[in-house]
């Protein structure tokens with residue numbers, strides 16, 4: 355695995371994504387939420403906010419909102435991990451596009467298993483590995499500075515793979531070809547992602563704003579299922595999480611850590627041009 359971004363054979367686009375995360379990894383919305391309990395997420399939340407937060411005294415209200423946003427982001431990762439069912443300590447899971455490792459650390463805490471995470475951001479890989487060392491789990495949880503389209507793992511060597519809001523940075527057919535190769539037969543893939551609702555046609559203006567904000571390329575909903583089917587990954591569950599994530603965005607809009615992208619998310623979720631989807635698929 356690479357020890358520096360210069361060692362990676364990345365496209366110009368991937369280099370710009372890596373550069374984006376070098377600059378934005380410590381944005382307040384990620385940093386302040388991470389400080390709540392030391393788990394750092396770079397994804398969104400689901401669930402119902404505690405109404406007491408809205409009634410909190412002004413002096414502590416913002417901090418209460420931040421704690422609540424973090425709780426909802428952790429709930430999202432818990433829902434993702436629920437989909438794997440029973441995982442043994444000897445099993446190996448792969449976190450494609452691991453960010454600063456929050457979901458991987460939760461996976462190891464839950465299952466006691468081996469976890470490998472991959473990111474093309476040097477700052478994220480270094481941060482996540484330090485987290486693993488500080489927690490004394492670095493013998494089991496490893497973060498690699500590497501392109502998840504070419505993991506270098508052996509065929510059939512992992513029991514489960516997840517992508518938590520990372521698939522909008524890559525070609526889905528290339529990604530699922532690689533995941534199908536490294537997953538053992540019967541292994542499970544879990545994905546949480548935003549996608550555009552191509553039942554309504556092309557991307558809405560709000561979804562194009564989201565693309566531009568994150569330097570990503572949100573895929574059509576149908577592309578996920580075409581790419582999964584083309585690679586022997588058979589969906590067993592599909593859940594539209596959109597109604598569960600809208601309250602998170604409404605709460606985030608009221609916080610000091612809002613980033614300016616809240617309105618495009620809310621408007622596109624409400625007009626259904628954008629959807630927050632969880633897809634669970636098994637490798638045949």
Ligand SMILES: C[S@@+](CC[C@H](N)C(=O)[O-])C[C@H]1O[C@@H](n2cnc3c(N)ncnc32)[C@H](O)[C@@H]1O
Nearest residue numbers: 395396397451452453473474501502518520523
């Ligand atoms: C929105 S963040 C999500 C991070 C993490 N999954 C989480 O839930 O906190 C997107 C992540 O995708 C990673 N990424 C994008 N393209 C990648 C690639 N080709 N290989 C590995 N990671 C990639 C970025 O480096 C970043 O860590």
